[in-house]
Each structure stands twice: as structure tokens, then as C-alpha cells.
Amino acid sequence: MKSLGSIRNDFAPWREPQAQPFIRFEAITKRFGQFNAVDDLSLSIFKGEFFALLGASGCGKSTLLRMLAGFETPTSGRVILDGDDLAGIPPYRRPVNMMFQSYALFPHMSVAKNIAFGLKREGMPKGEIAARVEQVLKLVKLQDYARRRPDQLSGGQRQRVALARSLAKRPKVLLLDEPLGALDKKLREETQFELTDLQYELGTTFIMVTHDQEEAMTMADRIAVMDKGRIVQVATPAEIYEAPKSRFVADFVGDVNLFDGTVQAVDRGRITLQTSAGSPFTVTSDVAVSNGQAVTFVLRPEKLRIAAEPLSGANVLEGEVWDIAYVGPVTSFHIRLANGAVVKVAMINATRESPLQLTWHDRAWLQFDEDAGLVLTA
Incomplete structure (x- = not known):
């Protein structure tokens, strides 16, 4: 498949048949009583990869991370790291380190002593x-804060101290459990790029657990979307967003319009769908479908055009402006169709004054290209 989105051109080992995974979860199951937190899961992660486990609360992502760290023991299955089976190896002897959301810094110790603590042990x-302390302080740009205590630092600085402490022992794998959850939005966005740049510079394998889709999309080389203890798709951020393999992934990652549809006709890659929008769509797709088959049509809001005047051609919808949200880079419209369905549209604010004068209860027309969406059978 053609590559979607931007990835490091010199780093995509998962596409090389001869590449050997650095970490392997082999048929891992973890039960708590009768509950399967992780259910017969297999996953390969490569050396030097920034990998994200993404899912809602309770999907099993943190449990999987804790089994790699040694804080939980698999009910069945194996965890392999750099060729070694980790069964029976206690956490303190594993070549991994974990950075927690709370940072867990010692309040009575200076920054330097916090970082040095594990090395002294x-x-x-x-x-x-x-x-070593001087080296990692320079790495996270905190060399001028070595004598300060955690309560004398900002949230972002404490986050970097926790990161420096985790890296000081030079682990083979750094585990990050919701690492930016305690930061405000602007600082979180800045820190995402700092962490990504640092990981690239070090070449250390990072595995991050998060429920924040934007965070995973920004930072990770690949993402595993999890649901109910299983992995439903592993791919690059762009592939997860533009080519989800199931309705669940399409709905979970990013904003989306999902139309229930029935195939009416198939002609050399062009499919005619009768949809829940109330009018037929003509789309292009390489998915194998047959007449009468039930499918889902996935259409991202930014793939739609919106106008205040009638549009001609295929794939045109007409409705009423139901909601409007101006969020700076884009304006989000909710358009209510005649049958009651609501379609979301995102319009980029490319100029300071919008050329489109639409307000609540105005009529609006929507249109999308034949190749703008995705036909799913799962």
C-alpha cells in the first residue's frame, strides 16, 4: 500500500520482512478474577521505535505496559525483550524504566539528587x-535547575526531571504511562515535540500509553488501537486516520461522519451506495463488495466542501446549519439533513475574514469527491 502521511523515511522496520522485533508479546492473556484485562494479544515492537498504545480507559493498555515492566505477571503467554524471555525476572532487573503520570519525585531532594537516586541504589x-546526572540534565535542558527542589519548578520542568531520572539508568526501553496528562494543553503540545525530538536523538525505544488520540498521532511512529483487551489495528498515525480497518477505529480516532449504507451497484471500482444520509453516494473503492451488501461509509469532516448556494454534480447534500463552532484554525459546522441525520463539516480558516457567510438555521449545501471517503465492511 502507498505510504500515507509523513514518517521518518529512514525508519520503518515493520515494513522490512527480515527485520527482527525488539519486543514481542506472544499470545499474552492477563486475568483479574473472571475479567480478561488482556485477551490473547500478540504484538511486535521494533528497536528505536516510538510506539503508542491507544485506547479508552479499561481497554488493557496500562496492564500490557505493566507486564513488560514486571509489575504484573501474565496469566499465559510470553514477553520477549531483545531475545530474552522476561518470565520470572523482577522489575528491578529488567532493562526497562517507567515514567509515571504523577512523576513520583522526592519533594525533599534537589533535581540532581532525584536523578541520582536510582544510580546510587x-x-x-x-x-x-x-x-551521568550532568549529561541527562543537559539533555532535557535543565542544567541550571540542578539545585532546585520539585516544588520550585513548573509542571513542564517537573515532567522533564522525571524523564531525566528515567533515562539516567540508560534503559533499553522507556515506558511512559500517560506522561503528559498533568500538563495544560499548550505546554502538553510543546512537550510532545520535545519528547519526540529527544527520542529520535537518543534512539531509545519508547512505549507510551495514552487515551489522547492527538498525543498518539503527534508522537508515535506507530499506534496500536486497543479495545477490550485486544488490538484492533496497528499502523502509522496517518494510516490509522486515513485507512482505518474497522468502524470502531474510524469512530475512535478523530472526528468522523459514519453513514450506514447498502451497495446498489459496482462498476470497475466505482460503487453506488444508498446511505443513511437519505441520498445515494457514488464513491471509488478497492474493497470487494457485492450488490445488496451492508457497509459503512467513512467521511472525515475536512473532506467535505460547504456552500451557501446550491451545488451541482454527484455527492451533494442539503441541510440546515444546526451548530457552529469557531476554534481558530477551523470552523466546525453541524448540518442537519432533511431526514434528521447530522453531518459534521470542518472548514479551514485560510483568511482572517471568512468568505462563507453562514449562520444558524441557514440552508447549506455539502459536497465531497468520489475518493474522499472510505468503504468499510467491518
Whole structure:
């Protein structure tokens, strides 16, 4: 399949048949009583990858991370890291480190002492500890804050101290459990790029757990979308967004319009659908379908055009402006069709003054190209 979106051109080992995974979860199941938190899950992660486990609360993503760290024991299955089976190896002997959402910094210790704590516990000589602490402080750009205590730092600075402490022991894998959840939106967005750049510079394998779709899309090389203890799709962020394999993934990641449809005709890659929008769609798709088959048509809001005057051609919908939200880069419209269905449209605000003068209860016309959406059979 043609690559979707931007990825590091020099890094896509999952597409190379000869590449060996660095981490393997092999048929992993974890039960708590009668509840399967992780259910017969298999997954491969490659060395140097920034990998995200994405899903709603209770989907099993944190449990999977904790089994890699050694804080939970699989009910069945194996966890392999760099060729070694981790069964029976306690957390402190595993070549992984975990950074928690709470940061868990010692309030009475300075930044430097917080970072040095784990190194002292391992018996590293004082001179080496000092050099390592200085190195990681420079790495996270906190060398001028070494003597401060955590309560004298901002939230973003405390996050970087926790990161420096996690990296000081030079783990093979860094585990991040909702690492940016405690930060405000603007700082979180800035820190996402800082973490991504740092991971690329170090080449360390990062595995992140998050329920924040934007966070996963921004930071990860690949994303595993999880639901009810299973993985439903693993792909790059662009592939997850533009080519979801199921209705669940399409609905979970990003904003979307989902139309229930029935195939009316198929002609050399062009499909005619009768849909829940109340009018037929003509779309192009390489999915194998037959007349009368029930499908889902996926259409992202930004793929639609909106106008205040009637539009001609195929795939035109007419409705009433039901809601409007101006959010800076885009204006979001909810258009209510004659049959009661609501279609979401996102219009980029390319100029300071919008050329489209639409307000609540105005008539509006929508249109999309034949290749703008996706036909799903699952």
C-alpha cells in the first residue's frame, strides 16, 4: 500500500520482512478474577521505535505496559525483550524504566539528587553519577535547575526531571504511562515535540500509553488501537486516520461522519451506495463488495466542501446549519439533513475574514469527491 502521511523515511522496520522485533508479546492473556484485562494479544515492537498504545480507559493498555515492566505477571503467554524471555525476572532487573503520570519525585531532594537516586541504589561510583546526572540534565535542558527542589519548578520542568531520572539508568526501553496528562494543553503540545525530538536523538525505544488520540498521532511512529483487551489495528498515525480497518477505529480516532449504507451497484471500482444520509453516494473503492451488501461509509469532516448556494454534480447534500463552532484554525459546522441525520463539516480558516457567510438555521449545501471517503465492511 502507498505510504500515507509523513514518517521518518529512514525508519520503518515493520515494513522490512527480515527485520527482527525488539519486543514481542506472544499470545499474552492477563486475568483479574473472571475479567480478561488482556485477551490473547500478540504484538511486535521494533528497536528505536516510538510506539503508542491507544485506547479508552479499561481497554488493557496500562496492564500490557505493566507486564513488560514486571509489575504484573501474565496469566499465559510470553514477553520477549531483545531475545530474552522476561518470565520470572523482577522489575528491578529488567532493562526497562517507567515514567509515571504523577512523576513520583522526592519533594525533599534537589533535581540532581532525584536523578541520582536510582544510580546510587545501583552502587555506581560518585564520579560516574555526577557525570551521568550532568549529561541527562543537559539533555532535557535543565542544567541550571540542578539545585532546585520539585516544588520550585513548573509542571513542564517537573515532567522533564522525571524523564531525566528515567533515562539516567540508560534503559533499553522507556515506558511512559500517560506522561503528559498533568500538563495544560499548550505546554502538553510543546512537550510532545520535545519528547519526540529527544527520542529520535537518543534512539531509545519508547512505549507510551495514552487515551489522547492527538498525543498518539503527534508522537508515535506507530499506534496500536486497543479495545477490550485486544488490538484492533496497528499502523502509522496517518494510516490509522486515513485507512482505518474497522468502524470502531474510524469512530475512535478523530472526528468522523459514519453513514450506514447498502451497495446498489459496482462498476470497475466505482460503487453506488444508498446511505443513511437519505441520498445515494457514488464513491471509488478497492474493497470487494457485492450488490445488496451492508457497509459503512467513512467521511472525515475536512473532506467535505460547504456552500451557501446550491451545488451541482454527484455527492451533494442539503441541510440546515444546526451548530457552529469557531476554534481558530477551523470552523466546525453541524448540518442537519432533511431526514434528521447530522453531518459534521470542518472548514479551514485560510483568511482572517471568512468568505462563507453562514449562520444558524441557514440552508447549506455539502459536497465531497468520489475518493474522499472510505468503504468499510467491518
